[in-house]
Amino acid sequence: MPEEKNTEPKKRPWLKIILIAAAAVVVVLGSYAGYVYAVSPAVIRAPKLEHYHFRMQILVNGKAEDFGSQAYQTGYAKDQCNANLPEQPIHFHDNKDQFTHIHWEGMTGGMVMKYYGWNFIGGMDNALGYKLDDLKDIQKVTTHGDYLPEIPKDATFYVYTGNESGYKLRNFDDWKNQDLEQFFGVTSNSPAHDINKNGGEQASLLDSVFPKAYAHGTEDHSSTSTPSANTETEEQKLTRINNLLGNVVIFVQTDKPTDEQIKARFNQLEPLTDSTCGG
Incomplete structure (x- = not known):
């Protein structure tokens, strides 16, 4: 009796290898995508335009850091009063000390410190995370650099907010973790x-009633932009024009600073001007 031939197609080893390799690639890409997402806070993954300022002083063992020095400076588009989202969320520029520019919504004090070299919030080295709002153009949001001085051993962070009229001690974790607003x-x-918050309804209503008074130099800083503008002091007016949230002084040292030391710093705040348009 003739032997029956096996009509089943022969298995192709190379096809199995390709399938295994493809599965491995999918796993690797999925793992990488998960990592990129996990190390990127929501405000970095999908940034929204913002533009406000605050004045920051950092003193390490009594020596004030000079944020007006070239190491901290960032170039910027001179028309930054437009609605385009800047590449960097945080800036110092125009060789001005203290005056910190925030361009992305949701930034924290911890992000500001990490951006210049002190990482108390973890995450990626030398980056705040990945910008993922355009998956065709994923961008790593790198930090500016490691420019803040070395933190002394056994030093404590004493954080104060206030102005020339008074100050209060704040919690370091709040500074580190809270939205700056x-x-x-x-x-x-x-x-x-x-x-960002209201879909623009409030802005549209106000624009129809009051002339705009932006926080930046090329626009009209109308004194009639708010109902109380006529009663504003010059300092209040400049605070509004600059969209200044406040002032923070951080002492990094072993012993708590004295009242005189704290007052001295709040009496040395960078003066406000009526034009801060830019990065």
Whole structure:
């Protein structure tokens, strides 16, 4: 009796290898995508335009860091009063000390410190995370650099907010973790803020009633932009024009600073001007 031939197609080893390799690639890509997502806070993954300022002083063992020095400076588009989202969320520029520019919504004091070299919030080395709002153009949001001085051993962070009239001691974890608007207890007056929070309805209503008074130099800083503008002091006016949330002084040292030392720093705040348009 003739032997029956096996008509089943022969298995192709190379096909199995390709399938295994493809599965491995999918696993690797999935793992990488999960990592990229996990190390990127929501405000970094999908940034929203903001533009406010605060004045920051950091003293390590009594020596004040000079944020006006070239190491901290960032170039910027001179038309940054437009609605384009800047590449960097945090800036110092124009060789000005203290005056910190925030361009992305939701930034925290911890992000500001990490951006310049002190990482108390974990995450990626030398980056705040990945910008994922355009999956065709995923961008790593790198930090500016490691420019803040070395932290002395056994030093404590003493954080104060206030101005020439007074100050109060704050919790370092609040400074590190809270949205800066929450930390300072002040809401940004940037038109972008209303668009982010309210869809722009409030901004549209106000624009129809009052002339705009932006926080930046090329726009009209009308004195009639708010109902109380006629009663504003010059300092209040400049605070509004600059969209200044507040002032923070951070002493990094073993012993608590004296009242005189704290007052001295709040008496050395960078003066406000009526033009801060830019990065």
